[in-house]
Amino acid sequence: MPEAKETVLEIDLGALAHNYRYLRAKIDDGxxxxxxxxxxxxxxxxxxxxxxxxxxxxxxxxxxxxxxxxxxxxxxxxxxxxxxxxxxxxxxxxxxxxxxxxxxxxxxxxxxxxxxxxxxxxxxxxxxxxxxxxxxxxxxxxxxxxxxxxxxxxxxxxxxxxxxxxxxxxxxxxxxxxxxxxxxxxxxxxxxxxxxxxxxxxxxxxxxxxxxxxxxxxxxxxxGIGLYGYGNDKNIDPELRPISTLKTIISQIRSLDKGDTVGYNRAFKVEKPTRIATLPLGHADGINRIYGKGKAGVFINGQYAPIAGNVCMDIIMVDVTNISCEEGDEVIVFGGPQHPVKFAEAGGTISYELITGIQRRVSRLVIPE
Known part of the structure; x- marks a missing residue:
């Protein structure tokens, strides 16, 4: 799959076809x-x-x-x-x-x-x-x-x-x-x-x-939900394939010292030298404030980066202190290494609310079957 250059929701039509055929095979002909x-x-x-x-x-x-x-x-x-x-x-x-x-x-x-x-x-x-x-x-x-x-x-x-x-x-x-x-x-x-x-x-x-x-x-x-890759059952979920992957990029990285704070309400307080990456998406894109303050995180170069402080309207900050990364690198919010159900549960919600909340201003990229 192509590397993201902006915030994008990839839609995998091959996964959709797999889910449709899996569910259709459960019912009788006719x-x-x-x-x-x-x-x-x-x-x-x-x-x-x-x-x-x-x-x-x-x-x-x-x-x-x-x-x-x-x-x-x-x-x-x-x-x-x-x-x-x-x-x-x-x-x-x-x-x-x-x-x-x-x-x-x-x-x-x-x-x-x-x-x-x-x-x-x-x-x-x-x-x-x-x-x-x-x-x-x-x-x-x-x-x-x-x-x-x-x-x-x-x-x-x-x-x-x-x-x-x-x-x-x-x-x-x-x-x-x-x-x-x-x-x-x-x-x-x-x-x-x-x-x-x-x-x-x-x-x-x-x-x-x-x-x-x-x-x-x-x-x-x-x-409905089954077509999009969710079975509402931990035994069935592995048989289905989530069709969407939400990706973005790192806009900026900054180094902070002990005593600094990050974001609105100074919700993240730096306790040791820390590197923070800023991402171009927020609750106006569907990643709500419930995921902030370390409850959820993203993957950068295969490593987990927790959300630092509050989710903003158009911006999320993540802690990349221990991750080798640079500005412009791809970020996976959900999909790939992070199942959307796991991301949703980290915020105390369900897959339905997460995926239906992704706003239309996020670009869609179709991955053909």
């Missing part, structure tokens, strides 16, 4: 695969990632919000796109851009029917979300009759899929709860679709569901 590319494809680049996943053969995409789906459509993505959390004000945009809304409450269902009928739609594909225990979005079991009544009263909609979301599929201590969710989903689904003359796609498994409950794949699975 089960569809939905790739979650919300939040700028978990902090990478949604267009770059979606194009590669289309090439690999994914069946569906999912985004959180309508504008994310529009961005994909404007950049040539043609596969179906499920919008997981649509808002009333964007219904006309959904239809205009051939997006497929998740309808999760009576109010939003009735409102979308009204919009679809006003737009003279026929069998417009929608997705019905069932709440089986996550208690976030979705229809509860007693509401199934209402959903059936509304759907049967209009020809403007057709149920493309019925789905739910597992709350703790990565935690074996919660196995009974997860199995209960799956059983409830099965029961609610059959009640909902019993009178239809077609069978919608059914899906409940997320990444950890694919890994731990593959027999409950129904007719489609969804994967």
């Amino acid at each position: 089960v569809k695969f939905l790739s979650v590319v919300k939040a700028f494809a978990y902090g990478n680049d949604s267009v770059i990632i979606a194009r590669k996943l289309e090439e690999l053969g994914t069946d569906y995409f999912a985004v959180a919000y309508v504008e994310e789906g529009i961005h994909l459509r404007k950049n040539g993505i043609t596969k179906p796109i499920l919008v997981l959390h649509p808002q009333f004000t964007h219904f006309e945009d959904i239809i205009e851009h051939c997006l497929e809304p998740n309808l999760y409450s009576e109010k939003i269902l009735r409102s979308f029917v009204e919009t679809a009928e006003a737009k003279n739609q026929k069998n417009y594909p929608v997705h019905i979300k069932l709440n089986t225990g996550l208690n976030r979005l979705g229809f509860d079991h007693p509401e199934i009759g209402t959903v059936k009544e509304i759907i049967s009263s209009t020809s403007s909609l057709k149920i493309a899929s019925v789905f739910s979301h597992l709350a703790a599929s990565e935690d074996w201590k919660e196995r009974d709860f997860t199995v209960g969710q799956i059983d409830l989903f099965r029961k609610m689904t059959w009640e909902l679709i019993a009178d239809l003359d077609y069978e919608p796609i059914l899906h409940i498994c997320n990444t950890s569901g694919v890994i731990n409950y593959p027999k409950s794949a129904f007719s489609m699975v969804r994967s």
Whole structure:
């Protein structure tokens, strides 16, 4: 891989392909695969990632919000796109851009029917979300009759899929709860679709569901974090490859004496002669203050350099006293010698928050398969 000349997030499409194939191999032939590319494809680049996943053969995409789906459509993505959390004000945009809304409450269902009928739609594909225990979005079991009544009263909609979301599929201590969710989903689904003359796609498994409950794949699975290289399981993580590596360079090195301090609030106090390297990234790039004061560090020429003092908006200082390095040398923040999970845990957070927080002002560099 080329050596960094600036702060850059390298996106390894070979790693993405490996993860997709690994997860796809967990499910039976004929089960569809939905790739979650919300939040700028978990902090990478949604267009770059979606194009590669289309090439690999994914069946569906999912985004959180309508504008994310529009961005994909404007950049040539043609596969179906499920919008997981649509808002009333964007219904006309959904239809205009051939997006497929998740309808999760009576109010939003009735409102979308009204919009679809006003737009003279026929069998417009929608997705019905069932709440089986996550208690976030979705229809509860007693509401199934209402959903059936509304759907049967209009020809403007057709149920493309019925789905739910597992709350703790990565935690074996919660196995009974997860199995209960799956059983409830099965029961609610059959009640909902019993009178239809077609069978919608059914899906409940997320990444950890694919890994731990593959027999409950129904007719489609969804994967987000797994595609990007994280299995939420120390036994599975080695099978996946994080697709992104965050690199930067050393801008300046200075030598300090005992009694000197570094950065805002003088948070790092020098106790012996020390060399400090300044790096051009900070919390405005997604490396937040939680990683400061030695909690996390970076790798320079194969050696670990802890963060010195507070993380600034655009700058991080690291202790390179015992590292042979010079201005312009490459720095690896995460990826390579430092697994992103380890970096995230050093700050007391999770991989999801770390990788989705990398801001768009950080350049993206694609490493092809």
